[in-house]
Every structure is written in structure tokens, then in C-alpha cells.
Amino acid sequence: MSEDRIVQSLADEHRIVTRLVDNVKSVVAVIPKVNRGEWLAGIRLEFGRLRVHMKQHIEGEETGGFMEPVLEHRPTLSAEVQNLKDEHLQFAKLLDGIWDELSSVTPEDDLLIADMCHRIQHVISAIERHEEHEELLITFVFSQDIGGQY
Ligand SMILES: [Fe+2]
Ligand SMILES: [Fe+2]
Numbered sequence: 001m002s003e004d005r006i007v008q009s010l011a012d013e014h015r016i017v018t019r020l021v022d023n024v025k026s027v028v029a030v031i032p033k034v035n036r037g038e039w040l041a042g043i044r045l046e047f048g049r050l051r052v053h054m055k056q057h058i059e060g061e062e063t064g065g066f067m068e069p070v071l072e073h074r075p076t077l078s079a080e081v082q083n084l085k086d087e088h089l090q091f092a093k094l095l096d097g098i099w100d101e102l103s104s105v106t107p108e109d110d111l112l113i114a115d116m117c118h119r120i121q122h123v124i125s126a127i128e129r130h131e132e133h134e135e136l137l138i139t140f141v142f143s144q145d146i147g148g149q150y
Contacts, residue, residue, distance in 0.1 A: 003142040006066050010138060013057055014131050020050040021124050028117045036107035044102050047120065051095045054127070058088040066134070070141050080137060087130050094123045 001009075023046045032039050061067055067081050098119055105112050 001069065003069070006069055007138055007142055010061075010066050010134065013060065014135065016053065017050075017057060017127070017131060020046070020053055021127060024050050024120065025124060028120050031113060031117060036113075040102070040105065040107060040113075043120075047098065047102060051099055054091060054095060058091065061134070062088065066138050070138060074141050077137070077141070084130065084134060084137075087126070091123065091127060091130070094119070094126075098123065 024043070027039070027042050027046050062085060067084070071078060071081055098116060101112070101116055105116060
């Protein structure tokens with residue numbers, strides 16, 4: 001894959017993640033007092049989509065995605081790449097933990113719902129920081145090549 005193609009395909013993938021993240025954010029922004037059953041079903045739907053997509057996204061980055069070319073170009077960045085991989089593992093755990101809770105929480109569980117929404121917002125912020133970090137990393141690696149410094 002060419003460098004332009006790697007940068008472009010990561011940007012395309014991240015646009016999809018952003019759309020799914022925004023959908024989840026808009027559902028958890030306000031906890032309604034009525035129709036909570038329906039609202040919870042909406043969270044399950046949107047969060048479920050994000051969770052499934054993140055697993056595919058992570059798999060794609062680690063196998064056949066940007067990580068291998070980055071390491072080939074800049075082996076000195078192996079700690080950075082490892083850190084991103086470590087975060088991938090933690091995302092999988094966090095997303096699975098929230099997903100399990102989403103299947104057991106009931107509309108009356110005020111405290112559990114509030115806690116779950118905080119955790120959803122927390123993992124979303126972490127995902128956003130992570131994706132930004134990846135884009136900065138590949139821009140740094142490949143723009144140096146494009147600039148002819150190598
Ligand atoms: Fe990633
Ligand atoms: Fe990513």
C-alpha cells in the first residue's frame with residue numbers, strides 16, 4: 001500500500017468511527033425521565049454498532065493496516081505503536097464490560113444508568129484521543145518521507 005493510500009484509508013476509517021461515536025454521544029447526552037426502556041434500546045443499538053466496528057477497526061490496524069508500514073519506516077517508534085496496541089486491548093475490555101452491563105441494566109436503575117453513561121463517555125473520550133494520536137503519528141512518519149528527508 002502506498003503512503004498516500006495508508007494515510008487516506010486511516011482517515012476514511014476514522015470518519016466512520018467518528019460518526020458512530022457521535023451517534024452514541026447523542027443518545028447518552030441526556031438521561032430521560034420517561035420512556036427509558038426505549039432509550040436504553042437506542043443505546044444498545046448505537047453502542048453495539050460502535051463496539052462491533054471498533055473490533056474490526058482495531059483488527060484492521062494491527063493486521064494489514066498502518067502499524068506495520070510505520071514500524072518499517074521508523075523502527076524507533078516501536079514503543080509508540082506498542083502503546084497504541086495496548087490501548088486497543090483495553091478498549092476491547094472496556095467496551096465488553098459496558099456491553100455486558102447494558103444487557104442487565106433496567107429502566108429503574110437510576111444510579112447504574114448514570115454510572116454506565118459516565119463510563120460510555122469516558123471510553124469515547126479515550127477512543128477520540130487514541131484516533132487523534134494515530135493520525136498525528138502517521139502524518140509525522142509519512143510527511144517526513146514526502147518532504148524528502150529520507
Ligand atoms: Fe487504533
Ligand atoms: Fe484508529
